[in-house]
Amino acid sequence: MNSVEELSNFSFEGWVPNQKTVLCFVFERDEVLLIEKKRGLGAGKVNGPGGKIDPGETSMQATIRECQEEIGITPVNPKSCGELFFQFADGLAQHCEVFRSEKAEGELIETDEAKAFWQPLAEVPYDRMWQDDEFWFPHMVEGKYFKGYFTFDEDRMLSKEIVL
Numbered sequence: 001m002n003s004v005e006e007l008s009n010f011s012f013e014g015w016v017p018n019q020k021t022v023l024c025f026v027f028e029r030d031e032v033l034l035i036e037k038k039r040g041l042g043a044g045k046v047n048g049p050g051g052k053i054d055p056g057e058t059s060m061q062a063t064i065r066e067c068q069e070e071i072g073i074t075p076v077n078p079k080s081c082g083e084l085f086f087q088f089a090d091g092l093a094q095h096c097e098v099f100r101s102e103k104a105e106g107e108l109i110e111t112d113e114a115k116a117f118w119q120p121l122a123e124v125p126y127d128r129m130w131q132d133d134e135f136w137f138p139h140m141v142e143g144k145y146f147k148g149y150f151t152f153d154e155d156r157m158l159s160k161e162i163v164l
Contacts, residue, residue, distance in 0.1 A: 004089050007151040007158050012085055017095035022063045023050035023084075024075050024099045025140065030121050032141075033104070035071060035114035036128075041092075045155075046128040049114060050096070059097045071116040072109035075101035082136060082146040089153040100140060131157035139164060 025048040026033040034046050049070040053062040063078050078099040086094040108116045119125065121141060126134040132150045139146040139162070149161040 004153045004158065007087065007089055007153070010087055010151050010159070012087070012149050015085070015087065015093065017085070017093045019092060019094045020053045020059075021051060021094055021096045022053060022059050022066060022099060023048045023096055024063045024067050024078055024101065026067075026073070026075055026101045026104045027121075027141075028103070028118070031118045032121055032124070033071075033073075033108075033116060034119050034125075035116050038111075038113055038115065040113070042130065042155075045130060046125050047130065047133075048098075049116070060099075063097075063099045067104070068106075070111055070114040072111075073104040073106040073116075075099070076103040076105060077101060081140050081143070082148070084132070084136065085147070085149045086132075087151045089151075089158075098136075098140060130155065132160060135160055135162050 035049050037043050037045055037047055049067045051066045053059055064074060067073055067075050078101040080097055081100045082098040084096040132148060136146050136148040144164055147163040151158040
């Protein structure tokens with residue numbers, strides 16, 4: 001739908017997503033709960049649990065459901081802390097609402113979708129994550145609400161803009 005050349009002049013003005021998703025990050029002490037994604041978009045990368053919002057579901061409901069399905073835990077009182085807007089060269093236009101929680105209930109499990117692990121905040125593995133993460137993740141850690149606008153060709157970031 002959008003070639004790499006078209007993305008070089010891409011504007012998010014009037015942009016409409018064709019997919020709505022959520023991500024959730026649980027923080028405890030000086031650590032964050034991350035996953036190694038096993039399948040789907042971003043397979044092999046490190047991220048937070050999350051996924052598509054189902055029809056009739058709120059982003060909060062999707063956040064809780066995705067955490068339960070992917071890693072067996074329920075985030076307690078997750079708060080929206082940012083938004084990500086992605087336009088991919090293949091036509092995927094994704095809006096992602098990012099949530100954070102200071103506590104989770106339940107026991108971590110490994111599923112066919114994800115393997116969860118606790119990571120010290122001082123050692124976030126940006127080299128194993130999507131290229132955009134290093135630009136917005138620190139704002140989330142600091143408690144600043146952010147909006148990030150990114151274009152990608154597969155997993156290669158072509159452009160970025162962060163608004164605080």
